[in-house]
Amino acid sequence: MIGFFGKIVFETSDQRILTFTGFQRSASSRWSNHDVIGAKPSSEYLGPGLDTISFSVDLNGQNGVKPRYEMNRWLRMERKGEVAPLVIGDAYLGVDKWRIKSVSQMWGVILNRGEVLSGKVDIELEEYVEKVGVR
Template sequence: MIGFFGDIVFETSDRRILTFQGLQRDSAARWAKHDAIGRKPASEFLGPDLDTITFTVMLNGNYGVKPRDEMERWLIKSRTGEVETLVIGNRGLGVDRWKVLSVSQAWNVVMNRGELFSGQVDITLEEYLGVLT
């Protein structure tokens, strides 16, 4: 097992290949700018911003996956607002959980009767920290 996002398991085996490529994590800071007359504005550090992670999942029917079903799983997570833990190897990424911010599908090969044979899903995740109390 390579890792998982909730119930989606990234793995390579002799029966199934479901993995990602091009994983990129972006972190940023939040800053306020306070304007002042006749001089440059003053900067104030507010704190860290939410991280984002982007990656692509390649789907191919030759490798024991059903591309359309896998695409649907990501779409459901996006549309229902599910938040999940992202684990790569044996370590979680981020402070808490992640939400699916966007899903982009590419249907590369469609067979007879509309069966999707291969495609890819571009995923964007954003950190989810929940409501502060």
């Protein structure tokens, strides 16, 4: 097992390949500028911002997955507003959980009766901090 997000397990085996590419994490801080008459503004550090993570999941029916089903799993989670931990290896990422900020589907090869043989889903996650004051 590579890791998981909620009930979605990233894995590679001789039976099934469901993994991600282009994993990118961004972090930022929050600042406020206070105007000062006759001088430059004074900057004040407010704290860390919410991290974001983006990645792509390439789906191929020849790798033991059902691309359309997997794409719709991400879409359903996003539409329900589900939050979940993100774990890669044995490490939890972030301070709490993550929410799906956006899902983008790309259908590749379509077979008879609309079966999707291959495709890709692009995911953007944003940190979800449930408790006030958690760092």
